[in-house]
Amino acid sequence: MNGPTTTPEDLLAQLVAFDTTSHKSNLALIAFVEDYLRGQGIVSTRIPAPEGGKACLFATIGPDDIAGVALSGHTDVVPVDGQAWDSDPFVLRCADDRYYGRGTADMKGFLACVLASVPDYKARKLKTPIHIAFSYDEEIGCLGVRPMIAEFGQSLPLPRLTIVGEPTSMMVVDAHKGPVRWNVEVTGRAAHSSMSHIGVNAIRYATRLIAELERIEAEMKVIARNDRFEPPYATLQVTKIDGGTATNIVPVTCRFGFDVRSVPGLDVDAIERRVKTYAETVCLPEMRLIAPEADISIVRANNVPPFGVGGESEVVALALKLAGQNKTHAVSYATEAGLFQEAGSQSIVCGPGDIAQAHTANEWIAISEIAKCMGFLKRLGDWAEA
Numbered sequence: 001m002n003g004p005t006t007t008p009e010d011l012l013a014q015l016v017a018f019d020t021t022s023h024k025s026n027l028a029l030i031a032f033v034e035d036y037l038r039g040q041g042i043v044s045t046r047i048p049a050p051e052g053g054k055a056c057l058f059a060t061i062g063p064d065d066i067a068g069v070a071l072s073g074h075t076d077v078v079p080v081d082g083q084a085w086d087s088d089p090f091v092l093r094c095a096d097d098r099y100y101g102r103g104t105a106d107m108k109g110f111l112a113c114v115l116a117s118v119p120d121y122k123a124r125k126l127k128t129p130i131h132i133a134f135s136y137d138e139e140i141g142c143l144g145v146r147p148m149i150a151e152f153g154q155s156l157p158l159p160r161l162t163i164v165g166e167p168t169s170m171m172v173v174d175a176h177k178g179p180v181r182w183n184v185e186v187t188g189r190a191a192h193s194s195m196s197h198i199g200v201n202a203i204r205y206a207t208r209l210i211a212e213l214e215r216i217e218a219e220m221k222v223i224a225r226n227d228r229f230e231p232p233y234a235t236l237q238v239t240k241i242d243g244g245t246a247t248n249i250v251p252v253t254c255r256f257g258f259d260v261r262s263v264p265g266l267d268v269d270a271i272e273r274r275v276k277t278y279a280e281t282v283c284l285p286e287m288r289l290i291a292p293e294a295d296i297s298i299v300r301a302n303n304v305p306p307f308g309v310g311g312e313s314e315v316v317a318l319a320l321k322l323a324g325q326n327k328t329h330a331v332s333y334a335t336e337a338g339l340f341q342e343a344g345s346q347s348i349v350c351g352p353g354d355i356a357q358a359h360t361a362n363e364w365i366a367i368s369e370i371a372k373c374m375g376f377l378k379r380l381g382d383w384a385e386a
Contacts, residue, residue, distance in 0.1 A: 006116060007116060008112045008115075008373075008374060009092075009099070011036075011111075011112040011115050012099060012101075012104065012370075015029065015103070015108040015112055016091070016102065016103055016104060017090055018090075019102075020076050020077055020103070021076070021078065021080075022076045022137055022139045023079075026076060026136045027053065027054065029075050030046065034046075036118075037059055037115075040119060042059050042060075042061060042122065045057070045059065045155070047151060047156075048147075049147065054137065055136065056133070056134060056145065056147065057132070058132065058133050058156050060130075060131050061129060062128065063126065063127070063128075064129065066128070066129065067129075067160035068131050068159055068161075068384070069130055069131065069160065069162070069163065069318075069380065069384065070130075070131040070132075070159035070161070070340070071110075071114045071131065072135070072162050072164045072165065073107050073110045073134055073164070073165045073166075073351075074107060074134070074137075074138030074144070074145070074336065075108075075135065076140075077102050077108070077139065078102075078106075078359045080361075084361050085362055086362055089101055089363070090102060094367075097366060098364040098366055099364060099365050099370070100362055102363055103363070104357075104363055104365040105352075105355070105364065106167055106355070106357075106358035106359065107167060109167070109352045109365040109370060109373070110165030110352055110373060111165075112370075113165075113370060113373040113374055114132060114377065117378065121384075124384070124385045126381070126384045129157075130384055131159050135336065141181075141304060142336050142339060143302075145339055149340065149343045152343055158343065158344055159340075159345045160314075160345065161314060161315040162315070162340040162345045162346070162347040162348070163315070163319065163347075163350055164340070164347060164348070164349045164351070165351030165352070165373075166355070167351050167352065167353030167354055167358060168329070168331070168349055168351055168355070169354050169369065170369065170372045171323070171325065171350065172320050172325055172327075172349075173348070174307075174308070174313075174328040174330070174348060175226075175228060175229075175307060175308040175309070176307045176330060176331045176333060176337070177261040177262060177263055177306050177331075177332050178303075178305045178306030178307065179259055179260070179261055179302070179334050180259070180260045180303045181239075181258070181300070181302045182257065182259075182272070182275075182299060182300050182301060183255070183257050183299050183301050184206070184209065184255065184296070184298050185253065185296070186203075186205050186206045186253065186254045187202060187252065187293070187294055188200030188201055188202035188205065188253070188254075188287060189250070189290065189291035189293070190245070190249055191249070192248065192249065192250070193247070193248045193249060193250055194248075196250050199250030199290070200250070200291040200294050201250050202252055202253050202254040203251045205254075205283045206256055209283065209296070210258075212274075212275060212278045213236055213238065216271060220233055220236060220266070221234075224262070224263055225263075228329075229263060229330050229332050231332075233263070234260060234263050235261045236259070236261075238257070238258045239257050239259050240256060241254070241256040242256070243256075264307070264308030265306075266306065268303070276298050280296075304338060305342055306338060307337045307349075313346050314346055315346040316348060318348075318383065321379075322376050322380055322383070323376055331355070352365060352372060352373035353365040353366075353369050354366075
């Protein structure tokens with residue numbers, strides 16, 4: 001039996017009201033979605049976080065014996081701390097043909113549209129199933145979707161196609177960069193600064209490593225280019241640094257992190273090998289002449305693969321048809337699409353809202369974007385029923 005139809009606006013208001021900032025639980029929102037789907041006669045599956053406190057949700061509308069199209073979105077949002085909002089960020093506000101609230105653009109607007117489309121999908125005789133795949137912790141490295149993807153082909157069906165509804169202004173995005181992050185810790189030997197010759201200055205060797213990273217970055221601007229992106233090359237940045245104890249002590253430790261935004265085809269493993277080789281063959285031999293205990297640790301902290309799919313793919317053709325467009329786009333921000341693609345599900349990124357509004361104070365989504373997304377999802381239902 002079908003449950004009552006709920007408008008995307010009503011659903012968006014309810015979704016925004018859940019404070020699902022990444023450092024908090026999303027379970028209340030997941031329970032809300034479960035109840036909503038249950039009211040539509042749809043059974044859903046929770047995929048709990050290994051550490052508890054959060055979960056993904058997966059559901060199928062239509063036949064359960066064939067692979068279908070997944071509508072993928074994350075439930076977490078970024079913090080509002082330190083931002084000057086004109087209204088409560090967790091209370092939806094409508095003004096100037098916009099909906100304001102944390103997550104409206106990134107990406108609860110898409111989640112609301114998906115849920116609002118459920119009664120329509122349920123009423124159809126779908127030949128191709130439509131899957132709902134909601135994740136957590138996307139904002140801190142696309143972490144939460146991984147346990148769900150690990151269940152594809154096991155307890156969950158592997159979707160044939162995946163549409164990731166990140167804010168693209170409903171343009172079809174078939175490529176994006178991928179962030180890879182490393183943490184580096186340099187350990188030297190402390191000494192009085194007047195006796196620096198018996199110490200090993202960790203900051204000095206950290207800066208030498210950073211200089212090597214700058215050389216790598218300069219090379220990437222030449223060899224790792226893709227003119228579809230802005231900027232049209234892979235980027236490398238040192239994003240944080242901390243070291244030293246006092247101005248009269250040779251610093252014994254220095255820690256820094258660096259980030260590569262890779263384009264499809266870039267060998268990030270080669271970058272890591274080069275940095276480690278430089279540390280082991282240039283820095284450490286000098287450091288250990290004075291301090292045998294000196295060390296350099298280089299650890300990859302996170303890896304979100306860059307995403308790229310050929311123009312002949314089924315999901316690209318489908319998304320262009322549903323969006324009424326004839327060309328695809330590339331973006332420099334990252335999504336979960338690359339992880340779905342690696343798992344064997346052809347993926348695309350297309351969703352309502354402007355990425356320029358994501359993470360900002362007074363985040364908003366245009367009402368017209370909600371309408372465009374609802375039209376896209378209705379046409380998906382037509383296709384899945386044909």
